[in-house]
Amino acid sequence: MLLKNNIPFKYVFGKIKYEVLLVAVYTLIIVILHDRFNLKHMAIPLSVPMIMGTVISLLLAFRSNQAYDRWWEARTIWGAIVNDSRSFTRQVLSFVDDSAYESEEINHFRERMVRRQIAWCYALSQSLRGLDGKDGLEKHISKREVAYVSRFANIPMALLDLHARDLNYALKKGWLNEFQQVTLDQTLSRLCDAMGKCERIKNTVFPATYSLYIHFAMNFFILLLPFALIEYFGLIEVPLVVAIAASFLLIEKMAIHLQDPFDNKPTDTPMTTISRNIERDLKQLLNDHHLPETTQNVDHKFYVM
Amino acid sequence: MLLKNNIPFKYVFGKIKYEVLLVAVYTLIIVILHDRFNLKHMAIPLSVPMIMGTVISLLLAFRSNQAYDRWWEARTIWGAIVNDSRSFTRQVLSFVDDSAYESEEINHFRERMVRRQIAWCYALSQSLRGLDGKDGLEKHISKREVAYVSRFANIPMALLDLHARDLNYALKKGWLNEFQQVTLDQTLSRLCDAMGKCERIKNTVFPATYSLYIHFAMNFFILLLPFALIEYFGLIEVPLVVAIAASFLLIEKMAIHLQDPFDNKPTDTPMTTISRNIERDLKQLLNDHHLPETTQNVDHKFYVM
Amino acid sequence: MLLKNNIPFKYVFGKIKYEVLLVAVYTLIIVILHDRFNLKHMAIPLSVPMIMGTVISLLLAFRSNQAYDRWWEARTIWGAIVNDSRSFTRQVLSFVDDSAYESEEINHFRERMVRRQIAWCYALSQSLRGLDGKDGLEKHISKREVAYVSRFANIPMALLDLHARDLNYALKKGWLNEFQQVTLDQTLSRLCDAMGKCERIKNTVFPATYSLYIHFAMNFFILLLPFALIEYFGLIEVPLVVAIAASFLLIEKMAIHLQDPFDNKPTDTPMTTISRNIERDLKQLLNDHHLPETTQNVDHKFYVM
């Protein structure tokens, strides 16, 4: 979850502490070997790491770009889920008129649709995180519906199926006209698209060969670095090499974190927070101003669990 | 707000004045230490900052790109709001015919819809700026509607809800046919999308770890610079280092400004100006040529407040 | 207007002639100072401008990219205007059947719609160039319509409003069925979008702080250049520095030209030519093979005026 000022820095830097320690020890050994045994010919010209530096920088920039794009696409999809959930609710509530004589049944229908949409958001967020999509559904939909969707491998898809069946029922009852049904079905198609896009990002890894190669080339570059700087510095080389190495290691780490935006990390897409906001908005449209308890750091707790 | 020639340059350069001062003093100290105490071995080869320079330049370019994209996307969304507000008005006015016998009620309906659309633009711009979205609504919608929307956390969403209810009312009255209602509802969905996209940009910070890392690496690079140049220059090094450092600091500052396009800064999306233009156009379509007073610098005043 | 082989090169190079002259004089002075007074310590190492060169190159590439994108988007929008004008005409002519008994009135309606679409293209192109959008409208629409649209600040929007009113009239007359009206209205919405997108590009300047910073950094780089090269060359340095400086100055100039594609420059979007082609195509669909006189260099003359 990316909210201002709440990235646990220690968490991030903690991730590279072993690498940094290793680089420090490695550089120290080289410095000592060089100074004690006066191995002058160990030094290599700075141009050698510079040639590699350009291509590695470009590859890291390329990778950062793709990782950022995946992360931003994930965020955009969840933005679309917010929009389509609201549009779906607006359409259900305005198309299905509650002023008719059979208003109790209609009211129940309207509420059932909207609450199921809330359930859909939570179920999708759970299943993207690899958790059980059925967890907590009983707060929003009936037991019979929970039982029905449990038979499916893909819970959110089953919920959309229930939506579609109910729309057909409303059409037959005359609560919706034919255009309205088709319009609502198009909103369902957009929700179905959003769901599938999330699954695509979740299931498609960044080409492993690229990651692997960039990882190797960068480490090779870091291994060369002390030899290139040894001519100019003594012991002061150690913090210098550590600082440069840390920069490269951190960029790679950041790319790795961003590229899997549904993987239960602090840089994750804040799906629980977004689902809660959807719940609040949709319930208010239903005139239910009893908001969900917004325990602070709800996504944070999630990670702690 | 980005209009030609009205960026307060002093404002922009003022932002880095402390950093620049610090760099100047820091470089001066190094020059003095070097010259007075003749510490020759303080110098490091220029290639060291050059290696870092390439990767930092690429990262700054990457960041500038993403910041620019966020800013341009914000501007594009508000462009779409202009377009859809005009289309919505055109559709309401041409679909709902005012030549029928019950024309007074219809006329009132047409005007109510269009004025509510104006209100929606202002309310969205207020709430994106973190201000009270209800401010000034009473100029455009009735008190009863103001009271209704006040119960919602998300004022613009509540206004769209009122739009949708009115469309359903018009359908039942026979003022709209079934296709026209669905077409107008699709326009509402597009407006709902635009609103959600703005909220997404507002609520999603640029990955804090990237910003942080780029910030650290850049400052480390600036700290190394005087050591690398000290061999060649005497006191003249101070303005040189300051100028190079200022370039890097400025690019970072610009990226920070552009990346949050709804944050009450002079580089902000000019939402108030755009809303006023929408108001002017929509009122003219209603044959109301009594334009809103266009106090100059309306967005500027906004920031002063 | 960008047609092959007709960019006035003198015009382009003429734009940087003062800068080039200045650079030449400035370099000459430095060379003379250096040679006459034997100021050896004036020279600085080439690596200093090289560090800046990388970051400036990246920023210029970034800027060229954004400028090109704006220019290409403008061109794409006008491409969409061509497409939607043709689709609008095709729909009007095929949906509204002229074989009925009241064919004279219908024929007049069909022709009025198509000619107004031609007027819309010219009006939009005029108003984007900051000229009076009403100029020449009387060639395509009736005086009463000219009078009506004159009351609007935004002439093309008013023309779309007239389109929509006429469509509603045709629906009531039974010339269009309900689906056809809605389909035509969607085409109007696309035209409305295109208009708004042009206005967005026209009204949103490239972030002035970026331009400013890139401008400063580049000039600082050019000022350093003669000092860096002075060691190696004598008087021959002058053309060398001029050539390098001219390259950078020209790229910046090109970006400035492309970034405002509606600003009456030779690199402009050829809106008049495009509008003429639309007029030709639409008139042929109306069976009016009396084409508009295609004075050569129509856009060129435009600039001369």
Add this chain to the structure above:
Amino acid sequence: MLLKNNIPFKYVFGKIKYEVLLVAVYTLIIVILHDRFNLKHMAIPLSVPMIMGTVISLLLAFRSNQAYDRWWEARTIWGAIVNDSRSFTRQVLSFVDDSAYESEEINHFRERMVRRQIAWCYALSQSLRGLDGKDGLEKHISKREVAYVSRFANIPMALLDLHARDLNYALKKGWLNEFQQVTLDQTLSRLCDAMGKCERIKNTVFPATYSLYIHFAMNFFILLLPFALIEYFGLIEVPLVVAIAASFLLIEKMAIHLQDPFDNKPTDTPMTTISRNIERDLKQLLNDHHLPETTQNVDHKFYVM
């Protein structure tokens, strides 16, 4: 046309043979001058071309990118033409039912529509190549239709107009219902968009000032190269300079080829091949398994003609 292994390499390298020869002779002269007359001060430091090398590389990358994008967009548009031609045919054949009693007339209608769609593809491909769009139309549409479209400047647009008229006829006959007509019209609008997009790419040149500047800067860089390398090499400099220069010249050449994807070059969009595939698929849907003769290298022959 880009099919595997059939780029005529000789053709490509042949394009730069004069430039390469020129560079070789030029370098040779410099080497001879340097060696014979011992002009030591002719040498310039390698850093000078390196500064230019970075900015030229970035500009070439920028240009390659834009050229590739134009080429890929052209290919994507023709991909969309394939898709929409198939969808159009599927819709015509499934919407217009051939089991009714008036089946002969209907069958003729269905076949006429599909064959005209084939004609449209060929006509568009001809007119994009600057050839006569009417050539070969008589194989697919009736003489009367050929005569009708001949009066238009834009043949494919006229064919879409005939499509639309026939759809309206089918609506009046009751062969299509109102929704189906509108749906088919939307497919026509997509085809109209594709046509306009091709024309946009065809008619909009890559900004000539950019091309020109990149061309000048690159040649200036090549002219400097021998002076920079002369210190280190003797006669062996000639092949080295030629090889480096050839690299840069080739990239520029490739960008020039890709940027005009409708210009009768071997790297062209394979419009004839694509049209033939469309013809095959559409005829099979019509149950006409008499396929067009697929002379191998159909696009190749095209260039030879």
Add this chain to the structure above:
Amino acid sequence: MLLKNNIPFKYVFGKIKYEVLLVAVYTLIIVILHDRFNLKHMAIPLSVPMIMGTVISLLLAFRSNQAYDRWWEARTIWGAIVNDSRSFTRQVLSFVDDSAYESEEINHFRERMVRRQIAWCYALSQSLRGLDGKDGLEKHISKREVAYVSRFANIPMALLDLHARDLNYALKKGWLNEFQQVTLDQTLSRLCDAMGKCERIKNTVFPATYSLYIHFAMNFFILLLPFALIEYFGLIEVPLVVAIAASFLLIEKMAIHLQDPFDNKPTDTPMTTISRNIERDLKQLLNDHHLPETTQNVDHKFYVM
């Protein structure tokens, strides 16, 4: 197929083993020549490969980008196929009501449509891999349908044609209303688009001239490398040159693999796995919880065959 941790690394590195060996031997020969025969003037300054290094790095980055985009587009298209297959099924099952009296025939219709959609996915994946699209179809559709589609060159297109005919049949039977038919037809159009996009990626090679040029320039750069490093290192140059060369060779290899995402390689789009997931989901919607046997490594086996 890209699933975590299952790229056969040996496979990847195996691909460059001959190149690496060649580079090693080549470098060794140069080192021996240099050391034995003391050919001092063989050495060239490191700046020469550095100039080329920048432009080659940029071109490799450009190529990696385009290759990644093709690969990601392929993945996105198959994601859309998942979404549209689900939407299609949801629409068929909810629009066509099975509670009517003629329910057996309807049930058969519903099942036939859904199973044919499963068949479509498998057939598309087969034909994109250049295999026989008819293989295994008989598991999902009737023999008569298999016979029908066999007459077509493009099997998936023929299946969509059958879909469309069945929809028309359902319309005539009254199982679908007119809007529902058109809505389902739009889903078919999206599936048709996805199919055409896959074919476009499959049939359009990355511009061969670019690949060729990048290949030549990179190899030329590798050939120069040993001469540039020979001054500084002795035998230790061999692993250094091999490591740097391997980096460049690997990036090129990766780009070549990613750029053809339908070519039966381990980095391929996992079409069989995706099709199986679609089969599972669609069958569950049909209440058929008899899932397809999910032999592990189904795509892997594919490559082994």
